[in-house]
Amino acid sequence: MHHRKISLTIDGRRVVSEVEPRMLLVQALREVFGVTGPHIGCETGRCGACTVLVDGQAMKSCMMLAVQVCDVEITTAAGLAQDGVLHPLQQAFHERHALQCGFCTPGMLCAAVDLLAETPRPTETEIRAGLRGNLCRCTGYQHIVEAVAQAAPAMALQGI
Ligand code: FES
Numbered sequence: 001m002h003h004r005k006i007s008l009t010i011d012g013r014r015v016v017s018e019v020e021p022r023m024l025l026v027q028a029l030r031e032v033f034g035v036t037g038p039h040i041g042c043e044t045g046r047c048g049a050c051t052v053l054v055d056g057q058a059m060k061s062c063m064m065l066a067v068q069v070c071d072v073e074i075t076t077a078a079g080l081a082q083d084g085v086l087h088p089l090q091q092a093f094h095e096r097h098a099l100q101c102g103f104c105t106p107g108m109l110c111a112a113v114d115l116l117a118e119t120p121r122p123t124e125t126e127i128r129a130g131l132r133g134n135l136c137r138c139t140g141y142q143h144i145v146e147a148v149a150q151a152a153p154a155m156a157l158q159g160i
């Protein structure tokens with residue numbers, strides 16, 4: 001099968017590579033570009049572990065082909081910290097004990113960034129609805145919801 005060339009930006013880094021036409025975006029991120037933040041869980045769009053931001057929008061990267069994302073900007077959870085300073089959501093997840101095994105966390109953080117961009121001061125119900133595509137087997141969600149609520153004002157303050 002003929003490889004296709006894609007070029008994109010991942011966490012601020014411009015990358016170019018040849019990929020197989022049928023390669024999933026999450027596979028390309030991990031195997032071609034060495035970005036291991038997005039995890040592979042269900043590969044059928046149900047768990048959200050593979051969620052990344054594609055031009056600012058949370059997308060499940062197991063539901064996209066790598067060739068679909070030419071010339072886009074992808075942000076993974078690892079790219080959220082700026083100059084070594086944790087993103088307010090990362091800080092809040094840490095402080096609120098919103099992760100245990102951490103498998104869901106990169107996807108959860110990306111989904112939460114998108115949620116707060118759309119709804120800067122969400123209610124608990126809105127947070128739960130915004131994150132319903134991201135499953136967590138460990139935390140029971142309460143701490144995640146609290147962490148997102150805690151990060152919201154800090155993000156609004158920083159204009160992010
Ligand atoms: S691995 Fe993509 S949604 Fe589960």
Ligand code: FES
Pocket residue numbers: 098099100101102103104105135136137138139
């Ligand atoms: S912290 Fe383990 S799946 Fe969410």
